[in-house]
Amino acid sequence: MTQLLLDVGNSRLKWALLRRDYTRGQRLASQGVVELGSLKRSAAAWAQLLERLGTRAGTRAGAVGAIHVCNVAGPAVERQIRAAAVRAGLSTPRFARSRMAEGGVSNGYREAWRLGVDRWVALIGAHYEHPGKDLCLVGLGTAMTVDLLDATGRHHGGCLLPGPRLMVESLLEHTAGIRRRAGGRAAAPGFDLAFGAATRARDVGLYAHDTHAALVAGARQACASLIGEALRAARLQLGRRPRLLLSGGAAAAITPLLPGRYWRQDDLILRGLAVLAATPKSPDRIKSRRA
Numbered sequence: 001m002t003q004l005l006l007d008v009g010n011s012r013l014k015w016a017l018l019r020r021d022y023t024r025g026q027r028l029a030s031q032g033v034v035e036l037g038s039l040k041r042s043a044a045a046w047a048q049l050l051e052r053l054g055t056r057a058g059t060r061a062g063a064v065g066a067i068h069v070c071n072v073a074g075p076a077v078e079r080q081i082r083a084a085a086v087r088a089g090l091s092t093p094r095f096a097r098s099r100m101a102e103g104g105v106s107n108g109y110r111e112a113w114r115l116g117v118d119r120w121v122a123l124i125g126a127h128y129e130h131p132g133k134d135l136c137l138v139g140l141g142t143a144m145t146v147d148l149l150d151a152t153g154r155h156h157g158g159c160l161l162p163g164p165r166l167m168v169e170s171l172l173e174h175t176a177g178i179r180r181r182a183g184g185r186a187a188a189p190g191f192d193l194a195f196g197a198a199t200r201a202r203d204v205g206l207y208a209h210d211t212h213a214a215l216v217a218g219a220r221q222a223c224a225s226l227i228g229e230a231l232r233a234a235r236l237q238l239g240r241r242p243r244l245l246l247s248g249g250a251a252a253a254i255t256p257l258l259p260g261r262y263w264r265q266d267d268l269i270l271r272g273l274a275v276l277a278a279t280p281k282s283p284d285r286i287k288s289r290r291a
Contacts, residue, residue, distance in 0.1 A: 001064065001065030001066075002017055002018065002019050002029075002064050002065060003017070003018040003019075003064070003065050003066045003067070003068060003274075003277050004016075004017060004018075004050075004053055004054075004064050004066070004067045004068070004090075005017070005018060005028075005068050005069075005270050005273040005274060005277070006067065006068070006069045006070070006071075006081070006093075006273075007070050007118070007121075007269040007270050007273070008036065008069060008070065008071040008072065008073045008077060008081070009036070009072060009073065009118065009141065009142075010036070010072060010073060010141070010142045010143075011035070011036055011037070011141075011142060012033055012034065012035055012036055012249075013033070013034045013035075013036050013039065014031065014032070014033050014267070014269070014270060015031060015032055015033075015034070015053060016028040016029070016030065016031035016267070016270045016274075017029045017030045017031070017053070018274050018277065021278065022271075022274040022275060022277065022278060024128060024129060024131075025129065026274075028267070028270065028274075031267070031270065034049065036073060036077075039080075040073075040076075040077065040080070042080075043080045043083040043084050043087065044084075044087070046080050046081055046083070046084030047083075047084040047087040047088045049084075050067075050084050050085060050088040050090055051088045054088065054090065064090055064091065065091065066091055066094060066277065067081075067085060067090060067091060067092075067093040067094065068093070068094050068096065068273045068274075068276060068277050069081060069093050069094065069095045069096065069273075070095075070096045070117055070118055070121045070269050070272070070273055071095060071096075071117070072116060072117060072118045078095060081093055096117050096120070096121050096272075096273065096276060097113070097117060098112045098113050098114075098115045098116070098117050098119075098120040099112050099120070100112045102120075102124065102276070103124035103127065103128065103272070103275050103276060104124070104127050104128065104153045105120075105123050105124050105127050105149065105153045105154075105155060106153060106154050106155060107120070107155055108148075108154070108155035108156050108157040108158070109155075109157070115155075116145070118139075118269055119137075119139070119145055119147055119158065120272075121268075121269050121272035121273060121276070122137060122139070122147075122247070122268040122269050122272055123137065123147060123149055123155055123272070124272040124275050124276065125267075125268040125269060125270070125271035125272030125273075125274075125275060126149060126245055126265075126268050126272075127149060127153050128271070128272075128275045129265070129268070129271055130243060130245070132151050133151055133242070133243045134148075134149070134150050134151050134234070134238050134240060134241075134242035134243065135148075135149045135150075135242050135243050135244075135245055136148055136149075136227075136230055136231060136234055136242040136243070136244050136245065137149065137158075137245050137247075137268070138227055138230070138244065138245065138246050138247070138248075138251075139247050139248045140163055140164070140223060140246065140247070140248035140249070140250040140251045140253075140254055141163050141248040141249055141250060142162075142163050142165075142166055143160055143161070143162060143163050143166070144160070144161050144162065144163045144164070144223055144226070144248075144250075145158060145159075145160055146158050146159050146160075146226065146227070146230045148230070148234050148237070148238075148242065149242075150238060150242075156234075156237065156238075159226075159230075161226070163223075163248070163250055164216075164219035164220060164222075164223055164250050164253060164254070165219070165250060167215075167218070167219040167222065168215045168216070168219050171215060172215075178211060178215070181211035182211045182212045182215060183212060205217070206218075206221050220253055220254055220257060221257065223250075223254045224254050224257035224258060227244070227254070227258060228258075228259075231244060231260070241260075243263060244258075244260065244261070244262040244263065245262070245263050245264075245265050245268070246262050246263070246264050246265070247264070247265055247266045247267075247268055248266070251264060251266075
């Protein structure tokens with residue numbers, strides 16, 4: 001039966017449908033993105049979405065076998081999803097939780113629950129999709145996250161900081177002089193376009209010539225520099241350079257500043273949910289199409 005996978009972030013929801021047992025590298029049957037703001041207003045909006053996805057699965061809503069959710073948008077959203085599933089006639093959603101060990105991955109935090117569930121599920125997806133590889137996972141969204149995972153599935157920990165847009169917004173909010181020179185309170189929306197343009201500007205350096213460009217350059221360079229430092233520290237700790245996996249809406253603005261090879265993989269959380277959907281089967285026994 002079809003399984004529905006939901007990755008609920010701070011600003012967007014990513015969804016995918018899984019119609020058969022998950023295999024490594026499998027193309028998900030159908031997937032998409034929905035802005036979270038339009039859903040938070042009511043359980044009815046959630047129910048309509050779930051009913052629509054059930055129809056999209058080519059099956060009656062009640063025939064969707066299970067709903068697997070990774071949610072970082074808070075307990076109120078979790079309650080909305082639970083209520084919406086009941087209203088749509090779907091099975092009770094299964095919410096992923098950070099654990100000490102699961103899916104072949106061992107948690108590097110002393111207290112498992114303190115590791116964000118999105119990072120936890122992404123680690124599980126990455127470990128399954130890149131077997132036998134040391135991995136450095138970098139998420140570039142509202143927050144920037146960095147996690148180190150060795151080839152055995154051991155999580156060596158990670159770090160957190162504001163994502164590039166949040167860096168800029170913080171300065172605009174707390175420094176009146178910079179805000180005025182960057183264009184005033186109306187300047188913030190323009191940074192989305194600026195970061196988008198930065199994805200094509202491989203020659204943009206650190207030294208900008210106006211406040212607006214300086215904020216973009218500083219945020220981009222800060223993120224790129226941390227990635228470089230994370231890879232150097234990982235090499236010292238593991239004795240070898242890990243494979244760099246990038247995800248998140250701001251990743252494209254940072255990649256032009258990275259000198260080495262990287263893998264762009266924005267669906268690791270969905271793939272981690274697919275691995276977890278196979279439990280109680282051991283993920284190591286899930287069929288694989290490629291080594």
